Amino acid sequence: MVEDRRLAVLRAIVEDYVRTEEPVGSRALVERHRLGVSPATVRNDMAALEDEGLIAQPHTSAGRVPTDKGYRMFVDRLTTLKPMSSAERRAISNFLDGAVDLDDVVQRSVRLLSQLTRQVAVVQYPTLSSSTVRHVELVTLTPTRLLVVLILSSGRVEQRVVELAEPGTGGSDVADVEATVADLRPRLLAAVIGKRIAEAAAALADLPAEVREEDRTLAQRVAEALGDAMSDHHADERIAVGGTANLARYGDSFDSAVRPLLEALEEHVVLLKLIGEASTGGAVTVRIGAEGPYHELSSTSVVATGYGPAEAPASLGIVGPTRMDYPGTMVAVRSVARYVSRILDDA
Amino acid sequence: MVEDRRLAVLRAIVEDYVRTEEPVGSRALVERHRLGVSPATVRNDMAALEDEGLIAQPHTSAGRVPTDKGYRMFVDRLTTLKPMSSAERRAISNFLDGAVDLDDVVQRSVRLLSQLTRQVAVVQYPTLSSSTVRHVELVTLTPTRLLVVLILSSGRVEQRVVELAEPGTGGSDVADVEATVADLRPRLLAAVIGKRIAEAAAALADLPAEVREEDRTLAQRVAEALGDAMSDHHADERIAVGGTANLARYGDSFDSAVRPLLEALEEHVVLLKLIGEASTGGAVTVRIGAEGPYHELSSTSVVATGYGPAEAPASLGIVGPTRMDYPGTMVAVRSVARYVSRILDDA
DNA sequence: ATTGGCACTCGGCACGCAGGAGTGCCAGAG
DNA sequence: CTCTGGCACTCCTGCGTGCCGAGTGCCAAT
Numbered sequence: 243m244v245e246d247r248r249l250a251v252l253r254a255i256v257e258d259y260v261r262t263e264e265p266v267g268s269r270a271l272v273e274r275h276r277l278g279v280s281p282a283t284v285r286n287d288m289a290a291l292e293d294e295g296l297i298a299q300p301h302t303s304a305g306r307v308p309t310d311k312g313y314r315m316f317v318d319r320l321t322t323l324k325p326m327s328s329a330e331r332r333a334i335s336n337f338l339d340g341a342v343d344l345d346d347v348v349q350r351s352v353r354l355l356s357q358l359t360r361q362v363a364v365v366q367y368p369t370l371s372s373s374t375v376r377h378v379e380l381v382t383l384t385p386t387r388l389l390v391v392l393i394l395s396s397g398r399v400e401q402r403v404v405e406l407a408e409p410g411t412g413g414s415d416v417a418d419v420e421a422t423v424a425d426l427r428p429r430l431l432a433a434v435i436g437k438r439i440a441e442a443a444a445a446l447a448d449l450p451a452e453v454r455e456e457d458r459t460l461a462q463r464v465a466e467a468l469g470d471a472m473s474d475h476h477a478d479e480r481i482a483v484g485g486t487a488n489l490a491r492y493g494d495s496f497d498s499a500v501r502p503l504l505e506a507l508e509e510h511v512v513l514l515k516l517i518g519e520a521s522t523g524g525a526v527t528v529r530i531g532a533e534g535p536y537h538e539l540s541s542t543s544v545v546a547t548g549y550g551p552a553e554a555p556a557s558l559g560i561v562g563p564t565r566m567d568y569p570g571t572m573v574a575v576r577s578v579a580r581y582v583s584r585i586l587d588d589a
Numbered sequence: 590m591v592e593d594r595r596l597a598v599l600r601a602i603v604e605d606y607v608r609t610e611e612p613v614g615s616r617a618l619v620e621r622h623r624l625g626v627s628p629a630t631v632r633n634d635m636a637a638l639e640d641e642g643l644i645a646q647p648h649t650s651a652g653r654v655p656t657d658k659g660y661r662m663f664v665d666r667l668t669t670l671k672p673m674s675s676a677e678r679r680a681i682s683n684f685l686d687g688a689v690d691l692d693d694v695v696q697r698s699v700r701l702l703s704q705l706t707r708q709v710a711v712v713q714y715p716t717l718s719s720s721t722v723r724h725v726e727l728v729t730l731t732p733t734r735l736l737v738v739l740i741l742s743s744g745r746v747e748q749r750v751v752e753l754a755e756p757g758t759g760g761s762d763v764a765d766v767e768a769t770v771a772d773l774r775p776r777l778l779a780a781v782i783g784k785r786i787a788e789a790a791a792a793l794a795d796l797p798a799e800v801r802e803e804d805r806t807l808a809q810r811v812a813e814a815l816g817d818a819m820s821d822h823h824a825d826e827r828i829a830v831g832g833t834a835n836l837a838r839y840g841d842s843f844d845s846a847v848r849p850l851l852e853a854l855e856e857h858v859v860l861l862k863l864i865g866e867a868s869t870g871g872a873v874t875v876r877i878g879a880e881g882p883y884h885e886l887s888s889t890s891v892v893a894t895g896y897g898p899a900e901a902p903a904s905l906g907i908v909g910p911t912r913m914d915y916p917g918t919m920v921a922v923r924s925v926a927r928y929v930s931r932i933l934d935d936a
Numbered sequence: 937a938t939t940g941g942c943a944c945t946c947g948g949c950a951c952g953c954a955g956g957a958g959t960g961c962c963a964g965a966g
Numbered sequence: 967c968t969c970t971g972g973c974a975c976t977c978c979t980g981c982g983t984g985c986c987g988a989g990t991g992c993c994a995a996t
Binding site: 302 | 988989990991
């Protein structure tokens with residue numbers, strides 16, 4: 243089939259261009275890949291591919307370069323993901339198994355991913371909307387200040403400081419506060435322990451009504467702080483970034499590509515959207531160049547996937563130039579996601 | 590004094606070069622700065638400054654550029670730090686006062702600092718060796734797993750998971766564990782509450798001997814986990830980095846300067862050393878180019894200072910090219926450090 | 937459908953040249 | 967002793983020129 247050969251030519255162009263970073267011409271192509279046809283034939287194919295918008299030439303009489311559309315075709319139809327070698331799998335698990343802590347898992351993942359792909363890696367902390375309240379602790383710091391600690395089933399801990407008295411309202415007594423806290427603690431625990439965040443937050447609303455009137459303000463404030471910690475935790479989803487040193491390899495096209503990327507890397511909300519939108523379901527998603535929502539990032543691609551429990555997945559992935567090794571990157575992203583998911587299941 | 594004029598020339602060269610990023614010649618100098626002498630005189634002074642190693646020319650018959658030694662002289666003898674305008678002060682306090690949390694204070698500081706200086710900002714989390722143990726909480730997660738939470742007076746929370754049984758040793762009973770924990774808890778609290786980290790860690794060593802023999806293993810493990818959390822917290826001092834997008838302004842000298850810097854920014858230990866060594870005492874410290882311990886960072890400077898309580902200061906500062914606005918940067922670093930210190934005192 | 941041949945295009949590089957910024961030095965004035 | 971104007975020299979920079987080669991597009995032949 244002539245159509246098949248054309249795709250083979252596209253694949254060859256993508257592969258060579260990714261390796262050499264230079265426009266690839268017809269002669270070099272038949273030399274490196276055993277296409278079994280002459281350069282002239284390849285030229286005809288190239289002309290056809292260019293008509294379809296899959297490749298382009300930077301200027302007349304230069305080699306061809308894949309367009310975004312060309313990469314898209316390559317990723318969709320020409321990529322077969324090979325599993326990693328067993329040595330690689332072992333390296334991955336060795337690297338991740340040392341983690342002691344949720345934070346540590348995320349840190350290691352981001353590091354690993356950036357090293358495997360030589361790109362900038364981004365890992366979202368697991369979303370915990372489905373986690374339950376393991377424990378709540380009230381600690382009096384000073385007569386007017388209470389520390390509220392929220393411990394979730396995921397092992398995550400959130401804390402808030404509650405101010406009990408407005409400045410100038412006159413101080414309350416330590417003993418008073420202790421007594422109030424002692425009264426409040428069991429009710430609080432009964433109201434939230436074991437519940438999911440959303441339910442616990444709802445239960446908190448009723449709490450102030452249950453306590454003695456003189457303790458109501460305090461209960462109110464504690465409930466607010468806890469509710470804040472819960473929703474805050476839910477919304478302000480954190481992410482970790484690593485491997486920014488790989489940006490130095492961008493070489494040319496610097497101001498146009500790296501600056502906006504560096505800016506995006508500090509805007510965690512943007513990043514989250516970037517890798518989050520991409521990854522629904524178990525498959526690895528690839529977004530190429532201007533397919534994304536951010537105009538400034540039109541020369542970068544995102545390779546991402548979800549991980550963690552199916553009911554509350556988090557995202558993880560890499561950001562890099564459109565000119566990247568898609569198959570290798572996709573395999574790396576997929577593998578890391580699988581391993582991290584497994585580790586989270588065990589924990 | 591002729592010596593005075595020479596220094597004025599050096600100052601002018603530094604100022605102009607920092608602004609224009611181009612070697613500055615004698616004519617341009619007398620035009621922009623009211624030196625009251627002719628270019629020829631300035632040339633003589635330049636020759637002298639060059640003999641002293643304070644300035645250099647990139648090639649014959651180009652303007653002069655300050656050397657590291659020149660910057661050093663400029664910083665040591667030619668810089669008078671002006672306080673910030675009241676508008677700036679207000680902007681700073683507005684920005685930082687919104688913080689709710691220790692983490693938030695650090696995040697905001699790093700952001701603020703990078704925006705003020707247009708450099709890469711680095712802020713070390715406050716060192717807490719002098720903080721005391723506010724509370725310890727033991728939570729049973731599963732029959733074989735215990736969550737240990739350490740709450741420090743600074744409001745910082747550390748957590749560790751303790752495995753109670755080796756796989757295959759046969760499970761213990763939930764009730765058993767609860768009973769043991771109930772026995773252990775008051776002793777544990779008595780042993781550590783209110784103490785400084787170092788003292789508390791020492792007290793932990795005696796704990797296992799006090800409990801019933803059958804609970805000794807558990808007590809042992811809990812003590813280990815707590816000790817680990819304390820020392821780990823002390824050693825693994827965390828830092829926050831921000832403003833990496835400012836690296837895009839480096840423009841030239843890219844691979845030589847930005848790559849190693851990006852790498853250093855991911856090596857938090859290196860960073861810590863970088864800004865940590867610099868800042869002893871209340872003053873702002875400047876390390877210029879190769880004065881630092883890292884050869885690869887010989888074209889970058891560090892401006893840093895300590896902040897927080899005098900008995901356990903943390904560091905904060907910026908990293909940037911040797912060609913930077915030292916006075917402005919130093920003022921910004923100093924101001925932010927002061928504000929952060931004040932906020933920490935209040936909290 | 938494929939291929940070899942051929943004319944054509946255009947970027948990249950070396951070369952040479954002129955312009956200009958900047959220096960170093962020297963002799964003279966204050 | 968210090969400052970200044972003048973002058974010759976250096977060397978970077980930009981520009982125009984011309985050549986080379988890679989690569990293309992097209993066409994006629996198989």
